Amino acid sequence: MEKIAAIIGGGVIGGGWAARFALMGWQVRVFDPDPEAERKIGEVMANAERALPMLYESPMPKRGEITFHDTIAEAVVGATYVQESVPERLEIKQKVYAELQKHVAENAVLASSTSGFKPSELQEGAARPQQILVAHPFNPVYLLPLAEVVPGQASLEVIEKASETLRDIGMYPLHIKAEIDAHVADRLLEAVWREALWLIKDGICTTEELDDAIRYGFGLRWAQMGLFETYRIAGGEAGMKHFMAQFGPALKWPWTKLMDVPEFNNDLVDLIAGQSDDQSGHMSIRELERLRDNNLVAMMRALKGQEAAAGKLIRDHDARLRGPLADEVPLVTVRRTVPVDWVDVNGHMNEGRYGQVFSDASEELMAHVGADRAYIDAGNSYFTAETNIKYLDETLVGEEFFVETRVALGEGKKLRLLHEMKRASDGAVLSSCDQFLLHVSLETRKSCPPLPDVLAAVEALADKHAG
Structure with missing residues (x-):
């Protein structure tokens, strides 16, 4: 089912919403009478498209299209979620909701980005007040995950649907049960x-x-x-x-x-x-935004490594985005973007990070053959015994890349993997790795044969990848 979100008001906040929805695979329909709206949202989107993928190890969903419409009626066609971000004047917001409810589906969520008004004020005089709630975000919306969900008279169904949508795009819906001017934050x-x-x-x-x-x-x-x-x-x-x-x-x-x-x-x-x-x-505003985004990515990635606060949220969302490997030759084990904290003083990816990339690739292959977290918790794993990495071209911050992995040897406790790291834009080989691993018992810390199911899966891949 196609996911469609309507954005009413395309300023800094509305543009941030549009970017996050689109990058998370939603089709986005925008209404804003400002003739510069498309240019402004395009600039926000450029920042978001560069920064947001750096938080994830998983490939991002296929980007949704952002379209611009002349009327509210056109913008909300097919939308299941509507985010209003018009100026902070109550009479304007109430007028917008009256217009929205003439055209939007009755089961759609109508959410406001208001930083000050209570939901009961937005719901006053509405045809369906139970359809309206507050989902107050923080700038930049495409990076900061918090959205204060304040329901007022909104129905339980609308609250749950709004929260589910926000989680789907990687946000943290904080349900504030009692309304008050300016909410909590x-x-x-x-x-x-x-x-x-x-x-x-x-x-x-x-x-x-x-x-x-x-x-x-x-x-x-x-x-x-x-x-x-x-x-x-x-x-x-x-x-x-x-x-x-x-x-x-x-x-x-x-x-x-x-x-x-x-x-x-x-x-x-x-x-x-x-x-x-x-x-x-x-510094220009765009330079300050770039600095802000770099700092936020680096901080949240650090928190992600510790599975703490916003980092745990990103880690869990990352795991949901990462699906099983496609059964293809060679296996594409990694697809991702180079984050800012992987770059050294020369402006390119630090050589130590190549090792991490290939380690991530081997872990994905291990999970593919059944040597996953449960297998490791049960006392079995593969340990890397030797790697030979070649650095063939520069890899720059923000570049998308993928890793192709072949099983060159899968006999008994021995596993040899050949990895090629390639630039997504042109397929150029950036680095290669010849990796030799041994299966070990985590109890004895000595090498031993894999369990039969894993060994069979490894041998099958070795046969498929032969030559």
Whole structure:
């Protein structure tokens, strides 16, 4: 069944939604009266197409087409999920929902990207209020997985369908059961923002110094543990109660001005804008976006290696995207994109990463013949005894490649694999690897014959790949 999403409003957030849906294999239909919408979304898509695949070891789904339409009625044809990202004015949003419900299927999800309005405000006066909910994302939508799902009067069926759709495109639907202005995450951001405005206005620090306090300190902790888990550790062995007892009295101290707001006048705007220009004005917005995307990919890939927080989400989604190997000669064991954290100072893939690529290829082949995680947990595996890697051409960040694997020898406990790593765009051979493995018992740590089913599968591949 074809997956179709409609995007109503194609600005920064709408463009991010369109890119994520399309890269996850959905057909995307966009309505935005801005004559520049197609160009703007195209630029967002270019960033997303470069960055998002770097998070995954699996090949991405076949990219869905993004089409642009002159009316809402045209855009929602066949759509099972509609994401509204029009300007933050309640009367505009309510008008859009009235128009949407004239044309969209009654069982489609109508989701809003609103960062401030409650779902009950969006649902007011709607023909089918149970069809509407909030799915509030974070920029860049194509990389950051969180979407705050706030239902209001939305039906359980719509909540479940929205959450299922968000998980399908690799996002984390956080179901917020009670509605409140600005939901949860933006209320936290607003509190930090207000205090930051005072610190700048009072001359305590500059915009750059304040950003340094976040990115070199608690921002790194928050990225993996959030707020309460971080503070639980701060309590030491005594735990959260000790932390609360130790720092609770600080709530009565005049550490923040959150109950007071600085006058938002031209002087404050000019002060902050000037400092921000000094801090980052040497880079264009597109350069800053590229830097942001590189950092996010590297951080989330690090978390992925530890199966923590957003990294675990990506790892699990990666596993769902990776299907069984096609029964072909040679076997295509790896299809992926070179991520930013694989590149060295010369701008090309570090030689150590070639070893990882070929290791990943052999693991895919092992799983294909039945020597999978369960086989390993039962005490059996193949260990690499020798590799001979040849580096034939540069491999650059963001390039797509694949690995073709042949079984050159499959006799008893011996397994010899020949790998060729090829550039996806032209089939050029980037590297090759001759890999010799021995089957071992994980109990004795000594070589031994594979179990009969695995041995039979290996021998069958060796016969098929002969010559």
